[in-house]
Amino acid sequence: MGENIFKIDEREYILPGSRACQGCGLSLAYRHALKALGQNTILTIPASCLTVLHGLYPITSVEIPCLNCTFASTAASASGLVAGLKAIKRTGLTVVAVAGDGGTYDIGIQALSGAAERGTDFIFVCYDNEGYMNTGTQRSSATPPGALTTTTPVLTKLEPKKDMLKIMEAHSLPYIASVNPSYPRDLYEKFTKAKLFKGTRYIQIYAPCPPGWAYLPKDTVKIGRMAVETGICVLFEIENGRFRFTGRSKVLAKKGKRLSVADYLDAQGRFRQMSRDQAVQLQQSVDEKWEEYVRRAVE
Amino acid sequence: MTDNCQILTGNQAAAIGVKLSGVQVVSAYPITPQTSLTETLSQYIEGGELEAEYVRVESEHSAMTVCIAASTVGARVFTSTSSHGLLYMHEQLHWAAGSRLPVVMCCVNRGVGAPWSIFNDQQDSIAQRDTGWIQIYCRDNQEIIDTVIQAYRIAEAVYAPVMVCYDGFVLSHTTMPVEVPDEEAVRAFLPPYKPHTILDPHDPRNINPVIFPWRRMDAEGCLRDGYMELRYKLQKALEEAKPVIADVSRAYGRIFGRDHGGFLWQYRLDDADVILAGMGSIATEATMATDMLRKEGIKAGVLGIRLYRPFPREEIREAIGNIKAKALLIFEKDISYGYEGALCSDVKAALYGSAVQPPIHDFICGLGGRDVKASEIADGVKASLNTVDEGDSRPQTIWLNCRKG
Numbered sequence: 001m002g003e004n005i006f007k008i009d010e011r012e013y014i015l016p017g018s019r020a021c022q023g024c025g026l027s028l029a030y031r032h033a034l035k036a037l038g039q040n041t042i043l044t045i046p047a048s049c050l051t052v053l054h055g056l057y058p059i060t061s062v063e064i065p066c067l068n069c070t071f072a073s074t075a076a077s078a079s080g081l082v083a084g085l086k087a088i089k090r091t092g093l094t095v096v097a098v099a100g101d102g103g104t105y106d107i108g109i110q111a112l113s114g115a116a117e118r119g120t121d122f123i124f125v126c127y128d129n130e131g132y133m134n135t136g137t138q139r140s141s142a143t144p145p146g147a148l149t150t151t152t153p154v155l156t157k158l159e160p161k162k163d164m165l166k167i168m169e170a171h172s173l174p175y176i177a178s179v180n181p182s183y184p185r186d187l188y189e190k191f192t193k194a195k196l197f198k199g200t201r202y203i204q205i206y207a208p209c210p211p212g213w214a215y216l217p218k219d220t221v222k223i224g225r226m227a228v229e230t231g232i233c234v235l236f237e238i239e240n241g242r243f244r245f246t247g248r249s250k251v252l253a254k255k256g257k258r259l260s261v262a263d264y265l266d267a268q269g270r271f272r273q274m275s276r277d278q279a280v281q282l283q284q285s286v287d288e289k290w291e292e293y294v295r296r297a298v299e
Numbered sequence: 300m301t302d303n304c305q306i307l308t309g310n311q312a313a314a315i316g317v318k319l320s321g322v323q324v325v326s327a328y329p330i331t332p333q334t335s336l337t338e339t340l341s342q343y344i345e346g347g348e349l350e351a352e353y354v355r356v357e358s359e360h361s362a363m364t365v366c367i368a369a370s371t372v373g374a375r376v377f378t379s380t381s382s383h384g385l386l387y388m389h390e391q392l393h394w395a396a397g398s399r400l401p402v403v404m405c406c407v408n409r410g411v412g413a414p415w416s417i418f419n420d421q422q423d424s425i426a427q428r429d430t431g432w433i434q435i436y437c438r439d440n441q442e443i444i445d446t447v448i449q450a451y452r453i454a455e456a457v458y459a460p461v462m463v464c465y466d467g468f469v470l471s472h473t474t475m476p477v478e479v480p481d482e483e484a485v486r487a488f489l490p491p492y493k494p495h496t497i498l499d500p501h502d503p504r505n506i507n508p509v510i511f512p513w514r515r516m517d518a519e520g521c522l523r524d525g526y527m528e529l530r531y532k533l534q535k536a537l538e539e540a541k542p543v544i545a546d547v548s549r550a551y552g553r554i555f556g557r558d559h560g561g562f563l564w565q566y567r568l569d570d571a572d573v574i575l576a577g578m579g580s581i582a583t584e585a586t587m588a589t590d591m592l593r594k595e596g597i598k599a600g601v602l603g604i605r606l607y608r609p610f611p612r613e614e615i616r617e618a619i620g621n622i623k624a625k626a627l628l629i630f631e632k633d634i635s636y637g638y639e640g641a642l643c644s645d646v647k648a649a650l651y652g653s654a655v656q657p658p659i660h661d662f663i664c665g666l667g668g669r670d671v672k673a674s675e676i677a678d679g680v681k682a683s684l685n686t687v688d689e690g691d692s693r694p695q696t697i698w699l700n701c702r703k704g
Contacts, residue, residue: 056508065506076365077364077365088372110361118355
């Protein structure tokens with residue numbers, strides 16, 4: 001870790017003119033992730049915002065081969081790519097599946113759990129924008145409590161966010177990482193590192209979404225930073241079961257000081273109906289999670 | 300030809316067919332009555348008899364997905380399932396056909412719930428009729444092994460997936476003598492799959508992205524297909540598959556001495572007064588009913604339908620047109636609820652405008668494994684002939700051997 005930002009590959013794999021929204025957190029993360037993954041990559045993606053980013057036939061904005069698959073099948077599609085490449089004796093390629101939180105936490109979890117349990121040699125990337133944003137901001141199991149969505153339009157999401165990272169950890173994976181587009185160097189390094197492992201690797205991108213979260217597109221990086229400063233998003237990696245903080249989260253852990261979640265919540269329109277109790281509970285669960293991470297951290 | 304006759308179940312015959320076809324990736328999820336087929340393939344692969352990847356997926360949806368992705372990178376792939384497994388794959392069946400991939404699958408036919416039935420009928424594969432797959436129905440275990448091998452040559456020639464259907468338990472778990480083709484001869488008949496590798500980092504493409512209803516320029520200014528053009532091309536591929544299927548059947552016959560008839564097969568049909576038509580083992584049963592009826596002086600004959608999609612419209616018109624039968628009786632193990640059996644509808648549509656229009660009775664039989672004896676078929680034929688002889692030529696749907704009311 002600690003590589004210089006100028007060492008990031010200059011080559012762009014996402015060409016100008018992608019169809020993603022202004023200020024898209026996914027685009028920002030994806031740009032740096034593809035630079036780290038490099039040319040010898042095969043992608044598979046389900047129906048998601050990423051389908052739109054990749055472009056509409058016969059034009060694509062991404063210079064990496066990609067197999068589009070159905071919503072529930074992403075990790076199985078990666079399994080098929082891995083098995084097919086092995087069968088035809090093609091080596092030197094990294095298979096990478098990228099799905100949203102809907103395609104990971106919800107409809108894609110069965111195929112993902114299956115592929116992870118089989119130790120399929122691929123990287124599964126979840127970009128978590130905390131809802132079904134491609135279909136227009138519906139609730140997912142990754143939506144935080146207190147958030148308004150078009151399917152929780154009055155009462156807000158009442159249930160806590162599912163801890164997908166913990167679920168993936170239960171699969172005994174060699175490498176798990178949590179990343180954030182506001183910290184591209186940390187993100188780049190983790191994708192670079194993930195490539196070195198064999199078996200199923202899981203990377204979760206915290207992906208701010210201006211239209212879905214109701215903030216201005218210019219504030220994506222700011223929202224991402226606030227998430228880390230508060231501990232809503234924690235930058236870490238788990239290497240063969242060993243947890244360590246990275247980047248800004250590591251600094252915060254050393255300082256022992258985080259911001260309260262209040263400013264983070266106030267900065268986004270989606271939390272405007274959140275009750276006081278919900279906010280208190282969210283702060284509590286963020287604190288508990290943070291303490292758990294601090295206890296586990298190896299350095 | 301080498302003489303290698305073995306006593307095999309339908310599932311064993313299919314597994315040997317897969318091995319002889321040099322399949323490179325197998326992915327499957329167990330379901331009765333398909334299970335022993337995939338177990339046998341596991342043994343071949345782990346025992347080193349077949350050099351292939353076996354992906355032990357957590358569902359049928361994933362099994363078909365693995366086939367789709369592995370086929371896209373250029374491997375020859377196989378899966379098999381039954382009943383609810385096939386229904387669970389439904390989305391991926393469309394995806395495989397829409398992707399124009401030469402996936403081959405065995406559907407070991409079984410009834411569908413609710414309530415649960417593990418026994419045979421053909422509702423599962425008939426319900427997948429409109430997914431863009433070629434469907435071939437086998438009548439015995441010999442035809443299963445031969446059809447699996449033929450299926451790869453057909454699929455790889457027309458870039459459409461092929462479903463080899465055979466009746467659960469009736470064929471899958473019943474032993475029969477089967478001629479096992481010579482490995483070298485199969486290799487000559489079915490050379491290794493030559494993929495057009497389409498997922499290549501040096502030529503990056505976005506496969507199966509969102510497509511518009513209309514045609515659209517690419518970056519070089521070339522007008523590319525819209526959604527509807529791609530659907531037309533799939534339809535055309537299935538229509539053009541017919542001469543390929545006929546050629547493959549004949550070529551196989553020349554090399555291995557067995558031509559299962561391509562689209563249709565006949566039994567004592569030339570001089571028949573009454574035609575019994577069906578798919579799979581029910582049509583085999585009808586040949587026995589035919590022998591019984593002939594002994595009683597009733598000139599019956601069987602029109603076996605092997606190819607269901609693409610549907611052999613002209614050939615069925617011709618076969619029925621050549622015979623001046625006074626009745627056409629369809630025996631089928633499926634039902635399109637609220638109408639009639641799917642095969643009956645298709646046969647009727649094929650005969651539309653034809654000079655020869657015998658009265659048609661549709662026998663819905665054997666659902667959920669209800670036993671169908673040759674004598675019951677023969678009794679049904681006699682009852683139908685009585686109705687027709689009394690001058691009633693209206694179409695009828697008859698539930699054979701089923702208590703009503």
